[in-house]
Amino acid sequence: MVEIRPFPGIRYNEEKLSSMDSVITQPYDKIPTDLQDKYYEKSKYNFCKLILPKEDDRYSVSSERLQRWLKEDVLVRDDNPSIYVYYQEFEVLGKTYTRKGFISAVKLHPFEEGIVLPHEQTHKGPKIDRLNMLRATKCNLEPGFMLYSDPDNTTIEIFDQVADDEPDFDVEDEYGVRSRVWRIDTPSKIKHVQKVLKDQQVVIADGHHRYETAVNYRDEMREENEWTEDTAFNYRMTYMVPVEDPGLVVLPGHRLLLKHELKEEHIEEIKKYFEVGAVEDVDEYLSNNKDTITFVVYDGDRMLGLRLKDTSNIEEFFPDDYSEDYKSLDVVVLRDVIFEGIMQTGKLDIDETISYERWSDDALEKVDKGMGTVAFLVNATRPEQVLRTAKNGERMPEKSTDFYPKVNSGFVLMDISQDKEL
DSSP, rough: OOOEEEEOOEEEEGSSSSSSSTBBOOOOOGGOOHHHHHHHHOOOTTTTTHHSSSSSSHHHHHHHHHHHHHHHHHHHHEOOOOOEEEEEEETTTTTEEEEEEEEEEEOOGGGGGGGEEEEBOOOOOHHHHHHHHHHOOOOEOOOOEEEEEOOOOOOEEEEEHHHEEEEEEEOOTSOOEEEEEEEEEHHHHHHHHHHHHHOOOOEEEHHHHHHHHHHHHHHHHHHHHHHOOTBBBGGGEEEEEEEETOOOOEEOOEEESSOEEEEEHHHHHHHHEEEEEEEHHHHHHHHTTTTSSSSEESSOOOOOEEEEEEEEGGGGGTTTTHHHHHOOOHHHIIIIIIIIIIIIOSOOBBBBTTTEEESHHHHHHHTTTSSSSEEEEOOOHHHHHHHHHHHTTBBBBBTTEESOOOOBBSSSSSOOTTTTOO
């Protein structure tokens, strides 16, 4: 099953920096132009200059910059293979959480091998960009994000012991998320963590496209080079979090239809399957009904709560091969029953006929401003549902999960050059 290994990470040398706060960034795909500009101003060594350079020939620029920073000891390699405990402390809706996990090298497996599992469908986004960056830098610049199971809390107990010490890095980002990192290079502790995971399947929480890109790069490298099972490009640097962790927060992905309208005939049809009534407080209504399949719909004129009457009444909308777990997912019921079944939307394409919002207020505001026709507000998918769905071999609809916060970039890199072994 899944194989994790320690690796000699490449990390910033704080003696060369004004502060770690000046170099740590959001993931490359969460850096809009204005934030990119701010990062460039923060430090000449800001990590954005590696993962998302402004220069036209960004792949060669990133590769040259990486090698120069290594020569200048701005970035330095750890002496021993290690895993990196990574805690993120953050606040959501007035409550403080700490997400606890670790970064290690995870052996790559195509999805069909059933060891690393996807959990949701992904839109057809360009993968060539990150593949070109891998080819140029021969380095995992940013970690993936996966889930594993640890019901006995064995790994977290190890990490909490380490976390009693002063962290190697302690940084707060622009969103108020505090990140702390500790290195573990003690073989006995690493083997204990490996033992917990060795018989498991793991599930991708975030970064499906980047994982597939890593597999494609591995296959390229295997064709062009001598390799063994220990060769570094057979692995991907990955942030691992137990699904049982109380700090594993999933936010909802509210749906915003961009062209389709909610007609009176649709409401009448919805009433056959759902209890329908006026709603004043969206978040309160959803929270009070989080154990049922429930939505709030807003079209600018009316705000209605929809609560499913009976799951047996909607069987007609589902293919025969759906599992019971899959049919109980709010996002599946919304897609199959309301969108495709009742509203007859057909397949919805991201940014053309549908978009997704993290916060309910933003979804409602976009309807009010005419930036969407109808908002459907949902409860968040629970982590255990993600794990069950993936292990059933099924994929949730696009944007069914929003694991919060994003994993910051710049704390550790992994060299996957063809001559490197783990």
